[in-house]
Amino acid sequence: MSSSPEDASLTAPKPVSLPDPGPDFLSETQWQVLMGIMDTITPALKTKDQKDTTSHDTSIEYLSISQYSKATTQLRQSTSPNEISFDLINAYLSENPSSNPTFSSVLKVVLAQLPPSKKRELRYLLAILSTRPGSLLLTSHSTPFPSLPLSSRTKILHSWRTSSLGSLRALFKSLTTLGKLSFIRSSATFFPLAGFPTTPSDWKPTSSYPYQFLQFPQPIEIDTDVVILGSGCGAGVVTNRLANTFGPSLRVLVLEKGHHFDSSQFPLPQTSGLSQMFESGGVVESDDGSISITAGSCFGGGGTVNWSASLQTQDFVRKDWSETYGLDFFETKKYQECLDYVWEKMGCGDGENLELNHGNKILLEGAEKAGFEKRKRVPQNTGGEKHDCGYCCLGCWKGEKKGPVNGWFPEAVERGDIKFAEGFMAERVAFEMRDGCKVASGVEGVWTPREGGEPVRVKVKAKKVVVSCGTLWSPIVLMNSGLKNPQIGKNLYLHPxxxxxxxxxxxxxxxxxxxxxxxxxxxxxxxxxxxxxxxxxxxxxxxxxxxxxxxxxxxxxxxxxxxxxxxxxxxxxxxxxxxxxxxxxxxxxxxxxxxxxxxxxxxxxxxxxxxxxxxxxxxxxxxxxxxxxxxxxxxxxxxxxxxxxxxxxxxxxxxxxxxxxxxxxxxxxAHQMGTCRMSLKAKDGVVDPRGRVWGAEGLYVADASVFPTASGVNPMVTAMAIADWIAQGLCEDLKEVDTKPAARL
Structure with a gap:
């Protein structure tokens, strides 16, 4: 039976914690080897007179009294001498991964999100290190890795760093980064030692717009006019434009695979924040391990976790897109109007009222002293507020970032018929053949309850489908939908x-x-x-x-x-x-x-x-x-x-x-662009100059994946301006069909 979105029930978000990593894919022996590596990266440090001669704990590095005294003196000087006790310093120095259960939990969550092939590679590596280490360590060692002294393990890690084998060099980078990341996220002593307040000193509870999210207690087919996959910057602008153009006469359903967190929950704890708000827990590596990618994966997407920086597309990039790729629109007044529209909506201003913290002052003042001339302040999408918040890359507790969650969506809900669902993994766009043409007719996917439970299959029928899943996922949705364009997924730019x-x-x-x-x-x-x-x-x-x-x-x-x-x-x-x-x-x-x-x-x-x-x-x-x-x-x-x-x-x-x-x-x-490139001809890209997918009617892509090349600046404003242009074309296309709402069953 076909239903409308109103047939689903509504819930509020739950408290934030580390997700369940699922079943372990490492054996106990393999895990011990991995923890031996982690203990090498951030070992316990103690004095030699603390050494237990009856124990052979290889996770501890023993220092002489003078070395330890020098270390504690450095720490007192490096932290806040009037606030830090020697007990805390000693606790920090003696902390190590294998003695911290939270470290293991964080590590397991990150590892659980590795691709299957990388899990297999890790299992193979750890198996070798536990049974025949010499073959991988390029040494004569026959002792299993965890049993080696720390000095030997450190030398082995550096032998990987300098190896002629690229795979071993990548292994050094990946494992040391993983060890440092897990230590910082889980340490019980680092934050108090550094004087870092886990909650901003001026924090007070503020709430986001009171979103309600659809629930699907059983398999269901629902009907809407426009379905939008994703809830990031592109989706926010498209939804807003549709609501402002058609009001409540057009039904719009926004589907997000991540989850919403109210501003009162922000900033999320660093232990769980990356796992809950970023793709693959904040650790996505290229196949060869040469680059790590951070991408928002929550309600609001990158607009929820970005750094507020707002820069318009530069003239030389616009000229390149126009002259090299034939996309004349980018040098027109209309595109500038799109830029100005999103700029004003978010209250970006000129940035001159910003108060610079120490790091940003040093950048400008040091550049002036060094003789560099192109120095400027960077406007923020914070409605004209100064926004002195260094925490909002884990969520803006002030609710000042005028991205999808605190700007574009609330206005859309007030003016239109907008519904949202979180925890929805889109599998494919559905098509029908009409007059010999492939026409998008909806989407199919799986919804998973936030509080746990069995996944539910959901089909959505729609007149138009907008894919705004971001540069990583938008091409995957198109591939999974059976589209054969060889350009899908190509032309990936990353701003390394x-x-x-x-x-x-x-x-x-x-x-x-x-x-x-x-x-x-x-x-x-x-x-x-x-x-x-x-x-x-x-x-x-x-x-x-x-x-x-x-x-x-x-x-x-x-x-x-x-x-x-x-x-x-x-x-x-x-x-x-x-x-x-x-x-x-x-x-x-x-x-x-x-x-x-x-x-x-x-x-x-x-x-x-x-x-x-x-x-x-x-x-x-x-x-x-x-x-x-x-x-x-x-x-x-x-x-x-x-x-x-x-x-x-x-x-x-x-x-x-x-x-x-x-x-x-x-x-x-932190910027991914280009995998559904906009092009003048079908052979050169994935979407046409209005964001319509080549070879399919009624299907659009509206996010940074349509960029012809890298933007060269933080891509939020550019992505939003292009999304607005695409949304305007979508509105024109909708006016050509019957937009009268279907009967609600």
């Missing part, structure tokens, strides 16, 4: 990022203030074709920055991590010229990423890294840490300024020579 961290003498409290409020653009057009690096500040929540701090040894990493409240981190983010692609995992049907930062794009990243080092040196940083494994930091000496300058210049030359070759170097992407 390299990191530089810096430690300052002053207490910078990096979590305070707006996240990304400044940018330096002197290097954004290194080839004369719009390819190059922008320099920006990073989100400074510990779980976002500390996993990418260089790892040389467990002791060194722990001592460096403890300097967190004196640390800022920055990114060299590149408009990539060269591409990868998305394809379906053979087992799960989900997205897999084939992408390696090219030599051309890496060179541009390195130019940005060198420029950041110059900015930080000019800004007075005590330590500069390019996040390039195997490369030493610059430590500013006390004394003669001329000698310090000469030392720094020599260090810069070594930095340039060291390079940033993958897979061992950390490359990260």
């Amino acid at each position: 990022v390299n990191f530089v961290a810096a430690v300052f003498d002053e207490d910078v409290r990096p979590w305070e203030g707006g996240i990304l409020t400044s940018v330096v653009g002197d290097f954004e057009n290194l080839d004369g074709k719009g390819h190059g690096a922008k320099l920006e500040a990073m989100a400074m929540l510990p779980s976002h920055v500390m996993p990418f701090i260089p790892w040389a040894s467990g002791k060194d990493y722990k001592l460096l991590a403890a300097k967190y409240r004196h640390l800022n981190s920055y990114i060299s983010i590149v408009r990539d010229r060269d591409t990868g692609y998305i394809y379906r995992d053979a087992t799960t049907g989900g997205p897999r990423v084939s992408y390696t930062p090219s030599e051309f794009d890496r060179a541009n990243n390195l130019v940005g890294v060198v420029a950041l080092a110059k900015i930080l040196f000019a800004g007075g940083a005590r330590e500069i840490h390019p996040c390039l494994p195997g490369f030493e930091p610059f430590i500013r000496p006390d004394g003669d300024a001329d000698k310090t300058e000469k030392k720094f210049k020599k260090w810069l030359e070594r930095l340039k020579a060291h390079g940033n070759k993958p897979p061992v170097t950390s490359f990260v992407s």
Whole structure:
């Protein structure tokens, strides 16, 4: 029987916790080997007089009294001496993964979301390390990995880093990053040691719009006019435009595979936030391990977890899209009107009223001292509010980000007939043949109750279907729907990022203030074709920055991590010229990423890294840490300024020579674009200039996947402007058909 969405019941969100990782895929022996690796990355540190001679605990590194005393003194200096007790310092130093149940829980959640092939690879690796380690360690060791002393394990990890085998270099990067990430997310001592308040100091409960979400207690077929897959920035704009054009006469159903969290629950805890709000727990790696991807996977998508930065499409990119790809629209007044429309809706302003925190001030002031000219403040999509919130990459508790959840959707609900469902995994778009043409007639998928329970099959009949699942998932939905266009999934752009961290003498409290409020653009057009690096500040929540701090040894990493409240981190983010692609995992049907930062794009990243080092040196940083494994930091000496300058210049030359070759170097992407490219002809892309899928009627794509190339700036505003243009065309198409609502049964 066909029903309307009103036949489903409604619920509110539940409290947030770590998701159930499901059944273990590692044997007990394999798990012990993995924990041996994790203990090597962040080991317990104790004095030699604490050593139990009757125990052979290889997860502890024993220091001499003088070494331990030096370490505790450094920690007192690096934290807040008047607040931190020696008991807390000792607890931090002696903490290790194998003694922390929360570490195991976090690790299992992350591992559970690996693709099946990567799970098999991990099982194979751990089996070798537990039975015949010498064959993989490239040494004569016959002792199982967990039984080796920490010094030997550390040498083995570094042998992977420098191996001639790319797979072992990728293994070093992946496992050390995973170990650091899990430690920071689970540590009971790191946050109090660093003085980091897990809840913002000015926090007070504020609620989002009171959304209601459909429930489907049994298999059902429902009917609507327009169904939208996804709830991110593109979906928000399309929904809003439909509601403002047709009002309650048009029924719109928005389906999201993730879940909604009310503002009163934000910011989510760092232990569970990445797992609940990001694709695959925030850890999506390309096949060769060369780049990690973070993508929002919750109600509101990237608009819920982004950093508020709002930049319009630059003229040279618009010209490229117009002249190179024949998409004349991008140089027209109409496109500028779309940009201005979303800009004004979100209250982006000009950014001049922003109060810069320490990290963003250093970027602008250091750039000026270093002689860089293209410095500017970055507007925010916060309705004109200053938005001094460094936490909102785990959800905006103030509700000020005017993205889908706090802007576009609420207005749409007030003006139109809009329904939402969370926990809905779209499997395919359904089609009918009409007059020899393939016409989208709805979607099919599976809805899973938020509180647990059996999945329910749901069919949705609709006159128009809009796919706004993001660059990773939109091509997968089209592939799963039987569309054979070879361009689907191709032309993947990722804006690859390299990191530089810096430690300052002053207490910078990096979590305070707006996240990304400044940018330096002197290097954004290194080839004369719009390819190059922008320099920006990073989100400074510990779980976002500390996993990418260089790892040389467990002791060194722990001592460096403890300097967190004196640390800022920055990114060299590149408009990539060269591409990868998305394809379906053979087992799960989900997205897999084939992408390696090219030599051309890496060179541009390195130019940005060198420029950041110059900015930080000019800004007075005590330590500069390019996040390039195997490369030493610059430590500013006390004394003669001329000698310090000469030392720094020599260090810069070594930095340039060291390079940033993958897979061992950390490359990260927070911007994914292009896998359903907009094109003038069907052979060159996936959608036409109005977002209509080539070869199928009534089917649209409206998100960053339709970009012809990388945007070169944070893509939110560009994605929204294009989505508005597509939505306007959708409205015109709907007016050509009967929009009278079907009978509600």
